[in-house]
Amino acid sequence: MLTRERIVATAGALVDAEGLDALSVRRLATELGVQGPSLYNHFPTKADIVDAVADAVVERVDLSVFQEAPWHDALRRWAHAYHAVLTEHPNIVPVLAQGPGRRPAGLAMAEAVFGALVDAGWPPARATHIGALMRYLVTGSALGSFALGFDIDPDLYDRYPHLHNAPRLAAHHEAVDEGAFALGLDLLINGLLAQFEGTRR
Amino acid sequence: MLTRERIVATAGALVDAEGLDALSVRRLATELGVQGPSLYNHFPTKADIVDAVADAVVERVDLSVFQEAPWHDALRRWAHAYHAVLTEHPNIVPVLAQGPGRRPAGLAMAEAVFGALVDAGWPPARATHIGALMRYLVTGSALGSFALGFDIDPDLYDRYPHLHNAPRLAAHHEAVDEGAFALGLDLLINGLLAQFEGTRR
DNA sequence: ACCTGAACACCGTTCAAGT
DNA sequence: ACCTGAACACCGTTCAAGT
Numbered sequence: 508m509l510t511r512e513r514i515v516a517t518a519g520a521l522v523d524a525e526g527l528d529a530l531s532v533r534r535l536a537t538e539l540g541v542q543g544p545s546l547y548n549h550f551p552t553k554a555d556i557v558d559a560v561a562d563a564v565v566e567r568v569d570l571s572v573f574q575e576a577p578w579h580d581a582l583r584r585w586a587h588a589y590h591a592v593l594t595e596h597p598n599i600v601p602v603l604a605q606g607p608g609r610r611p612a613g614l615a616m617a618e619a620v621f622g623a624l625v626d627a628g629w630p631p632a633r634a635t636h637i638g639a640l641m642r643y644l645v646t647g648s649a650l651g652s653f654a655l656g657f658d659i660d661p662d663l664y665d666r667y668p669h670l671h672n673a674p675r676l677a678a679h680h681e682a683v684d685e686g687a688f689a690l691g692l693d694l695l696i697n698g699l700l701a702q703f704e705g706t707r708r
Numbered sequence: 709m710l711t712r713e714r715i716v717a718t719a720g721a722l723v724d725a726e727g728l729d730a731l732s733v734r735r736l737a738t739e740l741g742v743q744g745p746s747l748y749n750h751f752p753t754k755a756d757i758v759d760a761v762a763d764a765v766v767e768r769v770d771l772s773v774f775q776e777a778p779w780h781d782a783l784r785r786w787a788h789a790y791h792a793v794l795t796e797h798p799n800i801v802p803v804l805a806q807g808p809g810r811r812p813a814g815l816a817m818a819e820a821v822f823g824a825l826v827d828a829g830w831p832p833a834r835a836t837h838i839g840a841l842m843r844y845l846v847t848g849s850a851l852g853s854f855a856l857g858f859d860i861d862p863d864l865y866d867r868y869p870h871l872h873n874a875p876r877l878a879a880h881h882e883a884v885d886e887g888a889f890a891l892g893l894d895l896l897i898n899g900l901l902a903q904f905e906g907t908r909r
Numbered sequence: 910a911c912c913t914g915a916a917c918a919c920c921g922t923t924c925a926a927g928t
Numbered sequence: 929a930c931c932t933g934a935a936c937a938c939c940g941t942t943c944a945a946g947t
Contacts, residue, residue, distance in 0.1 A: 509911080532940060544941080545912050553940065601802060604848070606857010614868050617858075622870035631873070632887075639854035639888035640895075647805070647848020653840035656807015657818075667815050669823035672832070686833075687840035694841075694899035695892065710930080733921060745922080746931050754921065 509541060511549050511559070519560045519596075526598045530557070558610055561602040565612040567592050570619040578627035579700045585620065586641055586692050593649035604646040629703070640695060648688045654680035710742060712750050712760070720761045720797075727799045731758070759811055762803040766813040768793050771820040779828035780901045786821065787842055787893050794850035805847040830904070841896060849889045855881035 517538050521530050532553055533543040550556045568589050572581040593600055607613030617638065624634035654676040664670045676683055718739050722731050733754055734744040751757045769790045773782040794801055808814030818839065825835035855877040865871045877884055 531938085533938085542913055544914085544943090547941075548911055601851075605852040606854060608857065609859050609861075609864060614864070614871065617874075618868040618870050625870060635854075635877070635884060636888040636891050639849075639885065640892040642854055642857075643848035643888070643892060644844055645848075646851065647844035647846075648840075650802075650847065650851065651806040653807065653836075653843055656809065656843075658810050660810075663810060663815070667819040669819050669826060670815065673818075676836070683836060684840065687837040687844065690837050691841040691844060691896065694896050698895035698899050732919085734919085743932055745924090745933085748922075749930055 509539060509545060509549060513539065514546060514549055514556060515559045515563055518556050519563055519599075522560055522598045523596055527557070527601065557599075557602055558608070561599050562610040562612045564592060564596045564599050565603065565610065565616055568612075568616060570616060573619045573623040578623050578629075579696055579703070581623055582620070582637075582641070582699075583692060583696050586645055589616075589645050590649065590688055593645065597649055600646055600649045604642075604650060606642075627703075637699060644688070644691050644695065648684060648691070652680050652684050653687060654683040710740060710746060710750060714740065715747060715750055715757060716760045716764055719757050720764060720800075723761055723799045724797055728758070728802065758800075758803055759809070762800050763811040763813045765793060765797045765800055766804065766811065766817055769813075769817060771817060774820045774824040779824050779830075780897055780904070782824055783821070783838075783842070783900075784893060784897050787846055790817075790846050791850060791889055794846065798850055801847055801850045805843075805851060807843075828904075838900065845889070845892050845896065849885060849892070853881050853885050854888060855884040 514535070518530055518535055521535060521538065530553075532546055535556070536543040536546055539546075546556070550559070568585070570585070572584045572588075575581070576584065593603070603613070607617050620638050620641065621634055624637055625631055629637065657670070657673040657676050659674045659677050661671075661674045664673055667673075715736070719731055719736055722736060722739060731754075733747055736757070737744040737747055740747075747757070751760070769786070771786070773785045773789075776782070777785065794804070804814070808818050821839050821842065822835055825838055826832055830838065858871070858874040858877050860875045860878050862872075862875045865874055868874075
C-alpha cells in the first residue's frame with residue numbers, strides 16, 4: 508500500500524544514498540514495489556515529492572532555542588543545528604537554497620528566525636537582511652564542500668603555485684569546511700551583536 | 709562549422725535565457741544547426757560543455773585588484789565583482805558552487821585569492837577558511853534570491869504572523885538581496901581585519 | 910479509490926556509415 | 929576529420945482500462 512509518508516521516506520533515502528539525479532519516478536516506484544504512474548495518485552508532480560523530501564529535512568531542525576535564549580545565542584545555535592542537519596543530507600540542499608516556497612517546515616523556520624529578530628528589537632528590514640545572510644552562509648556551505656571542490660591530481664596545480672597543497676584538502680575536508688563555517692558564523696554574529704549594542708546606547 | 713567557442717557561447721546564452729534544465733544536447737545542436745551527436749566531436753560529455761560555460765563566466769571576474777590593493781580591500785572588491793558577474797548569470801551558479809574542479813579560470817581565481825591572503829601574512833590554514841567563507845557567501849547569495857524564495861500568495865502566511873509582509877519581498881528583491889550580501893561582506897571583512905590587526909601587535 | 914500498460918515527447922550517449 | 933541516422937536505455941507525465 509502506497510502512502511505519502513512511505514513515498515517521502517523512500518525518496519529521501521534514495522536521495523541521501525545516490526543523489527537527486529538518481530531520484531526518478533520509475534526508480535522510486537520500483538523501490539516501492541509499484542509502477543511509475545501509481546505515484547501520481549499521491550503527488551501531482553515529481554517536484555512535489557522532492558519538495559516534501561526537502562521539508563522533511565527542515566522539520567528536523569530544532570526551533571525551540573528561539574524561545575529560550577537571547578537572539579544572538581539562539582541565532583548561533585540554530586545556525587549550527589541547521590548546518591548539522593544539512594551536512595547529513597547534502598544532496599537535498601539545492602532545493603532548500605531556493606527558499607521556503609510553500610513548504611510548511613520552511614515557513615515555520617523563517618517565522619521563528621525572523622520573529623525572534625524582530626521581537627528582540629531589530630528593525631524588520633534589517634531582520635530580513637540577517638535572515639537572508641544566514642541562509643546564504645548555511646546553504647552556501649552545505650551545497651558543496653569547499654575542500655572537495657579541488658581535484659586531487661597534483662599535476663593540475665603546476666601553474667598555480669600557491670595551490671600546491673590543494674590536493675591534500677580532500678583528506679581533511681570535514682575539518683576544513685567545519686572550520687570555515689564556524690569562523691563565518693562567529694564573525695557574522697559578533698559583528699551583528701556589536702551593531703546591536705551600538706544602536707542601544 | 710562547429711567550434712568549441714561557438715558551442716560554449718550558444719550553450720551559455722541558452723542557460724542564461726532558459727536555465728540549466730533547458731540545456732539538452734539535442735536542443736543545443738538544433739540551435740547550432742546540427743544534429744545532437746555532432747557535439748561529441750568537440751566535447752567528450754555534456755558535463756564538459758556545462759563546465760566550459762561555467763568557466764567562461766568565471767573568466768569575466770577581474771582579478772587585477774589583488775595586485776593593486778591591500779588584502780582586505782582587494783577581497784572586498786573581488787567579492788563584489790564576483791557577485792555582480794553571478795547576478796548576471798544566476799543559472800550557472802549551481803556548477804560554480806561545486807568548486808573549481810579542473811576548470812582553469814576557477815583555479816586561477818582560487819590562486820589569486822589564496823595567494824593574496826598568504827602573501828599578506830595570513831597562515832595558510834586560515835587563508836583556506838577565508839577563501840571557503842567567501843565562496844559560501846558569494847555562491848550562497850547568488851544561488852537563489854532570498855526575497856524570491858517566498859511565495860507571493862498572501863493567504864499562505866495566515867499561520868505565520870511575523871511573515872505577513874513576505875509577499876511584498878518579491879517587488880524589492882534586488883534591493884533585499886543586494887543589501888543582505890553587502891551587510892554580510894562588511895561584517896566578514898571588518899571582522900577579519902580586526903583579527904588580523906589583533907595578531908600584529 | 911488506487912494501480913497498470915501503453916503511449917507521447919523527450920533525455921545522454923554510442924557507433925557504423927557516410928563525406 | 930567531422931557530421932548523420934539509427935539505436936539503446938533511459939526520462940516525466942497522461943490516460944484509458946482494469947479492480
